Amino acid sequence: MKETTLVIMAAGIGSRFGGGIKQLEPVGPGGEIIMDYSIYDALKAGFDKIVFIIRKDLEKDFREVIGSRIEKKARVQYAFQELDDLPAGFAKPAGRTKPWGTGQAVLSIKGLVDGPFLVINADDYYGKEGFRKIHDYMVNEMKEDTPIYDLCMGGFMLANTLSENGGVTRGVCQIGEDGYLKAVKETYGIERHGDSLKASDEQGNPVSLDIGCHVSMNMWGLPASFLDELERGFPEFLSGIREGDVKAEYLLPRIIDKLVETQKARVKVLETPDRWFGVTYKEDKKSVADSLRALIAEGAYPEKL
Numbered sequence: 001m002k003e004t005t006l007v008i009m010a011a012g013i014g015s016r017f018g019g020g021i022k023q024l025e026p027v028g029p030g031g032e033i034i035m036d037y038s039i040y041d042a043l044k045a046g047f048d049k050i051v052f053i054i055r056k057d058l059e060k061d062f063r064e065v066i067g068s069r070i071e072k073k074a075r076v077q078y079a080f081q082e083l084d085d086l087p088a089g090f091a092k093p094a095g096r097t098k099p100w101g102t103g104q105a106v107l108s109i110k111g112l113v114d115g116p117f118l119v120i121n122a123d124d125y126y127g128k129e130g131f132r133k134i135h136d137y138m139v140n141e142m143k144e145d146t147p148i149y150d151l152c153m154g155g156f157m158l159a160n161t162l163s164e165n166g167g168v169t170r171g172v173c174q175i176g177e178d179g180y181l182k183a184v185k186e187t188y189g190i191e192r193h194g195d196s197l198k199a200s201d202e203q204g205n206p207v208s209l210d211i212g213c214h215v216s217m218n219m220w221g222l223p224a225s226f227l228d229e230l231e232r233g234f235p236e237f238l239s240g241i242r243e244g245d246v247k248a249e250y251l252l253p254r255i256i257d258k259l260v261e262t263q264k265a266r267v268k269v270l271e272t273p274d275r276w277f278g279v280t281y282k283e284d285k286k287s288v289a290d291s292l293r294a295l296i297a298e299g300a301y302p303e304k305l
Helices: 034-045 056-070 102-107 128-140 226-239 252-261 284-298
Strands: 005-009 049-054 075-080 117-121 149-157 168-175 181-193 196-200 214-222 265-272
Touching: 005 034, 005 102, 034 056, 034 128, 049 056, 056 075, 102 226, 102 252, 117 128, 128 149, 128 214, 128 265, 149 226, 181 252, 181 265, 214 252, 214 265, 226 252, 252 265
Parallel strands: 005 049, 005 117, 049 075, 149 265
Antiparallel strands: 117 214, 149 214, 168 181, 168 214, 181 196
8 A cells, every 4th residue: 555645834834933923823722733633634534654844943843842742643754945955056046035935845855755645734724524535546546657647636615715814825726527627826815805705816916706616725645756846847947036036936836737737737626625724814813723622522523632
């Protein structure tokens, strides 16, 4: 049976622990953070190990605050996303202060996995169904080492992923009748305004959205061979950055969208009815905690993980 890995992108977690860092805000009755619930659901779904992507300067604190607890429940490895971890011939531009996005983050696990893996954000609650469906797809259906990459993703309903406290960014998906992704476009500032939605594209132009459309929440099931694609594409991305641009990011949704457009990848969208929770805004913490207590009351989770 294929070994499956859960990869958690946590390099943006911040340099201080507990002092208002949203990924580490306790939201469970036993002091659990959102990551604890994702790991619990992933292990129940059958994942074999956990890889945390962090920054090197956070390693000691991260192990003490999170890693040491998780190491008692599962095999754990660490990968490091660093601003100056660049291909030969490239250097960090003056004024750049943050790493290069989710594509670089995932590339950092190269050499740590040799089977399919699921990528998630550290600060998003995804629900149980996505983990089960993606694990089953990766084990039973995903084809590896094929000319066209065989990928999958958790497909959330936009209505289940909004915050009551401000706009959110989502990868808005077009899906074919066969259940495969046709396109995914980053869409910004999505929020309810009465009975309508407000949103914009990357240039700030208004975008019309259907509340029932599917969105990506960076929940991607990928074969190990996809890391070779990220490695090949990173120098091309860096070469294309305009002079003076210190914020450009090598982003998974854009990379995958381009591969789909050029017919180099197929992405099976695995629909999940679960509601997303996340602490995008400080005001979100109470609603997340209340939602988790409701799930515990329903028997979805024990009182203490």
